Amino acid sequence: MAGPLDQLARQAERSPALWATVVPALRQMIVSGALAPGAHLPEGELAAALEMSRGPIREALIELEREGLVVLRRHRGAQVIALTDEDIEEIYTLRLSLEQLAITRALPRLTDEHLATMDDVLEQMRALGPDYEPQTALDLDFAFHDVLYQAAAHSRLDRAWQQIRSQVAMLLHSRHVARRDFHEIAYAEHKAIRDIITSGDTTAATEAINHHLTGAYHRLITARH
Amino acid sequence: MAGPLDQLARQAERSPALWATVVPALRQMIVSGALAPGAHLPEGELAAALEMSRGPIREALIELEREGLVVLRRHRGAQVIALTDEDIEEIYTLRLSLEQLAITRALPRLTDEHLATMDDVLEQMRALGPDYEPQTALDLDFAFHDVLYQAAAHSRLDRAWQQIRSQVAMLLHSRHVARRDFHEIAYAEHKAIRDIITSGDTTAATEAINHHLTGAYHRLITARH
DNA sequence: TAAATGTCAATGGTTAACAATCAACGGTTT
DNA sequence: AAACCGTTGATTGTTAACCATTGACATTTA
Numbered sequence: 001m002a003g004p005l006d007q008l009a010r011q012a013e014r015s016p017a018l019w020a021t022v023v024p025a026l027r028q029m030i031v032s033g034a035l036a037p038g039a040h041l042p043e044g045e046l047a048a049a050l051e052m053s054r055g056p057i058r059e060a061l062i063e064l065e066r067e068g069l070v071v072l073r074r075h076r077g078a079q080v081i082a083l084t085d086e087d088i089e090e091i092y093t094l095r096l097s098l099e100q101l102a103i104t105r106a107l108p109r110l111t112d113e114h115l116a117t118m119d120d121v122l123e124q125m126r127a128l129g130p131d132y133e134p135q136t137a138l139d140l141d142f143a144f145h146d147v148l149y150q151a152a153a154h155s156r157l158d159r160a161w162q163q164i165r166s167q168v169a170m171l172l173h174s175r176h177v178a179r180r181d182f183h184e185i186a187y188a189e190h191k192a193i194r195d196i197i198t199s200g201d202t203t204a205a206t207e208a209i210n211h212h213l214t215g216a217y218h219r220l221i222t223a224r225h
Numbered sequence: 226m227a228g229p230l231d232q233l234a235r236q237a238e239r240s241p242a243l244w245a246t247v248v249p250a251l252r253q254m255i256v257s258g259a260l261a262p263g264a265h266l267p268e269g270e271l272a273a274a275l276e277m278s279r280g281p282i283r284e285a286l287i288e289l290e291r292e293g294l295v296v297l298r299r300h301r302g303a304q305v306i307a308l309t310d311e312d313i314e315e316i317y318t319l320r321l322s323l324e325q326l327a328i329t330r331a332l333p334r335l336t337d338e339h340l341a342t343m344d345d346v347l348e349q350m351r352a353l354g355p356d357y358e359p360q361t362a363l364d365l366d367f368a369f370h371d372v373l374y375q376a377a378a379h380s381r382l383d384r385a386w387q388q389i390r391s392q393v394a395m396l397l398h399s400r401h402v403a404r405r406d407f408h409e410i411a412y413a414e415h416k417a418i419r420d421i422i423t424s425g426d427t428t429a430a431t432e433a434i435n436h437h438l439t440g441a442y443h444r445l446i447t448a449r450h
Numbered sequence: 451t452a453a454a455t456g457t458c459a460a461t462g463g464t465t466a467a468c469a470a471t472c473a474a475c476g477g478t479t480t
Numbered sequence: 481a482a483a484c485c486g487t488t489g490a491t492t493g494t495t496a497a498c499c500a501t502t503g504a505c506a507t508t509t510a
Binding site: 242243244277278279280281284298299300301 | 492493494495496500501502503
């Protein structure tokens with residue numbers, strides 16, 4: 001099925017716009033800490049470094065601002081955000097709200113394919129040892145939660161999630177650099193949610209998400225102090 | 226307090242960027258139906274009409290896309306969205322989720338100033354006759370609900386709300402063109418919420434919001450068929 | 451006649467140059 | 481010494497021209 005012609009057909013466009021290639025690159029540098037909180041990102045410097053004009057850089061920065069990873073100040077240049085405890089509280093209270101809507105909508109819509117994906121991710125979580133890469137932790141964590149948003153089939157909810165997802169990535173990355181415990185807790189935490197999904201109990205599911213994200217929030221805050 | 230010097234100090238910038246002046250103008254034309262759903266908005270045409278280059282037009286369209294009022298297609302030009310029943314269902318389920326978070330957070334944070342604003346808006350709703358302008362209906366409706374988001378003091382929640390707020394405006398505008406009943410129901414609906422706010426009962430408040438937005442959703446759907 | 455291929459007008463994407471903004475800093479004045 | 485003012489470097493915002501994409505339509509081929 002996935003022959004070379006299929007791949008060509010799936011390619012939405014011949015070559016992506018330059019800004020669309022810049023966004024993931026900058027996002028990853030910010031999330032991973034390669035571009036540190038507070039780092040200054042003048043358009044001209046980025047343009048020179050990435051060997052393109054300022055136009056596509058400018059559009060990429062607008063997108064990163066939308067994702068909450070940079071702040072733009074008129075005539076002052078972009079700056080990587082530094083997330084405070086208050087920011088974390090905002091991110092997690094909004095995340096809880098969105099994820100409760102996601103799981104409520106996902107429960108009657110999850111397909112065998114969705115569940116298979118979740119189980120596969122759970123398997124990878126279980127197999128993780130203590131020397132995991134921080135990036136792996138957030139990749140697996142998102143792979144699990146993203147399924148709920150996909151199954152919810154709600155484009156505006158997904159967009160709202162995408163708007164804080166990069167900030168969550170940034171938080172999880174730095175947390176797992178500071179303290180590696182994903183291998184100890186990730187499987188059990190997410191398996192519990194998976195089991196409740198099987199039960200189809202909406203109330204239990206929203207409570208499980210509440211418990212899970214509240215725990216995650218507290219681990220984030222604790223890791224910073 | 227609000228002398229001319231205060232106003233100068235509050236002015237964030239000498240003159241706003243061109244894209245920042247274009248956004249409200251286009252938004253209003255879309256919301257009011259002056260630019261109809263499906264209308265085609267090539268950058269070049271807008272630039273000529275507004276007497277500026279394509280750069281600021283482009284940035285304005287990116288912002289309107291973020292607000293869900295236009296879709297951008299590569300090399301095909303922007304197009305005003307046409308909202309389906311499915312879109313309305315998405316908008317209102319997400320709105321309910323956001324507004325429940327807003328009112329939960331607002332309850333312990335509402336100041337006398339917030340409450341005075343709400344009461345003033347309620348007074349204007351009560352005074353409305355059957356020949357109200359559709360724009361007035363959505364202005365008052367938003368003036369009321371926006372207070373909750375302000376009192377919630379949650380920048381990411383506010384941003385998520387701003388992302389669907391323009392679409393709600395579009396829906397409310399066309400609904401009140403089609404059927405003028407705001408003067409009959411707006412005061413009672415919102416007064417009920419206001420009274421529960423006074424009580425400080427969070428459970429009652431989220432239930433009231435649920436009831437209010439579910440009713441609003443059904444009136445929207447009914448007005449279309 | 452249907453499928454494949456080529457053309458093209460409409461449109462966005464990118465570029466480099468120029469204009470406008472703004473906060474920091476140094477000099478001047480009180 | 482503190483306040484005020486002008487300058488300036490760093491940076492974004494805007495412009496017009498040029499390059500690339502794309503889907504509809506016309507033409508060619510089997």
